[in-house]
Amino acid sequence: MENAAKRAARVPELPLGPRRPEESLQDWLYRELRQAILDGRLGRGRKLPATRDLARQHGLSRGTVVAVFEQMRAEGYLISRVGSGTRVSERLPDERLSSGPAAPIEAPPVPGLDLAEKTSRPFHPNRPALAQFPVETWARIASRRLRRVTPGMLAGGDPQGYPALRQAVAEYLGASRGVRCVAEQVVVTSGVQQSLDLLARLLTGPGSRVWVEDPGYFGATDAFRHAGAEIVGVPVDESGLQVDEGLRLAPNAAAAYVTPGHHFGLGVTMSAARRIQLLGWARQTDAWVIEDDYDSEFRFSGRPVPALQGLDTAGRVIHLGTFNKTLFPALRLGYIVLPEALLEPFLRRRYELDRYPPTIPQAILAEFLAEGHFGRHLRRMRELYAERLEALQDDARRFLAGLAEIPAIQAGLFTTARLVNGMSSEEAERLAAEREITAFGLHRCCLRRTDIRGVQLGFAGYTRTEIRAGVLGLAAAWERRRGV
Ligand SMILES: Cc1ncc(COP(=O)(O)O)c(C=O)c1O
CATH class of the missing domain: 3.40.640.10 (Type I PLP-dependent aspartate aminotransferase-like (Major domain))
Structure with missing residues (x-):
């Protein structure tokens, strides 16, 4: 059996940087080894010292070194072969990750999902106050x-x-x-x-x-x-x-x-x-x-x-x-x-x-x-939403005449606006979106119907001022299609 001291003296020391305050020994060894590999101090294919030698060189327990080697093997920085010890991989995981741009993933269209993040802008259909x-x-x-x-x-x-x-x-x-x-x-x-x-x-x-x-x-x-x-x-x-x-x-x-x-x-x-x-x-x-x-x-x-x-x-x-x-x-x-x-x-x-x-x-x-x-909140919201709907109906009558009509239905968090200028639901939604306004097109709700032309306008979550600005925005967005 080789004498441990003689053996240690033969193994070249692997220099490592200092440990950060509060960093565990395991985290420190992992960070330093990974860094040494990434900046080439430990080159591709280079053999690492045996775990027990590395442990002795840096005053660590062998278990700590084994755990770090395990992790780095799992991540692809190191490879081990029986009989030839542990070496640095020829191809590092960081390169694999950055080898060329990933193909763009095209999400399938999900009706409504694209609007999920836009609840703060008028007229999201499902936004309460x-x-x-x-x-x-x-x-x-x-x-x-x-x-x-x-x-x-x-x-x-x-x-x-x-x-x-x-x-x-x-x-x-x-x-x-x-x-x-x-x-x-x-x-x-x-x-x-x-x-x-x-x-x-x-x-x-x-x-x-x-x-x-x-x-x-x-x-x-x-x-x-x-x-x-x-x-x-x-x-x-x-x-x-x-x-x-x-x-x-x-x-x-x-x-x-x-x-x-x-x-x-x-x-x-x-x-x-x-x-x-x-x-x-x-x-x-x-x-x-x-x-x-x-x-x-x-x-x-x-x-x-x-x-x-x-x-x-x-x-x-x-x-x-x-x-x-x-x-x-x-x-x-x-x-x-x-x-x-x-x-x-x-x-x-x-x-x-x-x-x-x-x-x-x-x-x-x-x-x-x-x-x-x-019960109290519902009563308050009913009053508030009724006022907001009225504001939307009034503004629509004034500014959207010839473009869209809102039926006299007094309910809900949103109302339908029927397009009366020949515009399709898709077009109305798109033109509104160009002005940062949500007008949820009813085409998203149709299965076989092709006769529906309209958008949903949520009013419950918006103040009178926001409603006015939103209606003026819609009027501007749809203007060139007025009375077609
Ligand atoms: C008609 C209708 N049913 C159900 C839901 C979903 O409701 P919940 O948020 O409770 O899942 C919505 C929400 O947008 C809706 O408009």
Whole structure:
């Protein structure tokens, strides 16, 4: 056996720079070796000292050197071969990373995704008045709730949702939306989109057909398409979904997706006759009706239109709602009211997908509801949004005459503007975008329809001044197409 001291004396010393304060020995050795390789002091293919020699030279434990060698091997700086020790790689990972420009990745178009970041500029369709959100109240409840947090709440949650929140949602829906339900039927989700995704996979799939409003909410179409279902676009008119057309196109569809309170696209409310007809079809064929009640809290004149679910006596309607529009989009909490038969299979899939919703935000929201802050906020927002819609309607009458018309619908966070100058939805959206204005073209919502010319203009999140500036911007953007 070779004498250790003799052997150490034979191995050339590998000089390393000083260690930084608070740097661990392992980090230091890694940084220095990598640097020595990158600036050529340790050339390609050069053999490194054995781990135990390097350890001795620098007063390190052998384990530290072994760990650094391991990491650098995994990253491609070093290679080891049995019998020939450890050497510097011939080709370094940094070169591999920078060997020529990467091919650009073209993201597939996702309707709406390109607008997701542009909520602060008028007229994003789904932006509530965020400056009006009672942040102080929310913060007070949040800190109180956090101070009382139990280990159980930190450990996990109920796949159906926090019980106190489900109770508060059931009470709210009964009193304000005419939904007939108990807390046991309510499941908390991250919002309508997650509810739709889970439902699409549960109720539809390859070989099944789904009625989707045309024009309609592209997020629903996406969910059903991803589940493998065939999308059947059913035209919408001023009374909502044309049930007769659905019956003609696909009488045996598995489900129908509707926004009866405030149609996503045209803003209309589904008439009582159509509601009854739709429920009759669902009852007779055992189809499901998926009611997306995404912004029906906001109705500014007349009586609120109760939910379709409350009319259903056969247990065929699934009611979806969200707090992401009534409170703030980043909250990511919504709910679904399920007929009893669907509860167990839905929860099983939910558990498989994301286990359970986050407990702490749910607990905060439950108290926010129970203490009446939600009701108060809704009342304030209804008044404010009504004023903002009126401002938009007035400005549109004054400055967009001959270009676009806004129907007299008093609801929602956005309104439709019908283009009356022959401009297509795409063109209107593009010209507006050139002036940094969001005018969400209805072409994004159309399945087979080619007769729809319009844009959605969100008003809820913008002040009178912003609305005026936005309308003047639209007038300038569309001017050369006036009265074509
Ligand atoms: C008609 C409709 N349904 C559902 C959603 C999604 O709601 P959530 O944010 O709760 O997932 C939107 C949001 O833009 C919507 O417009």
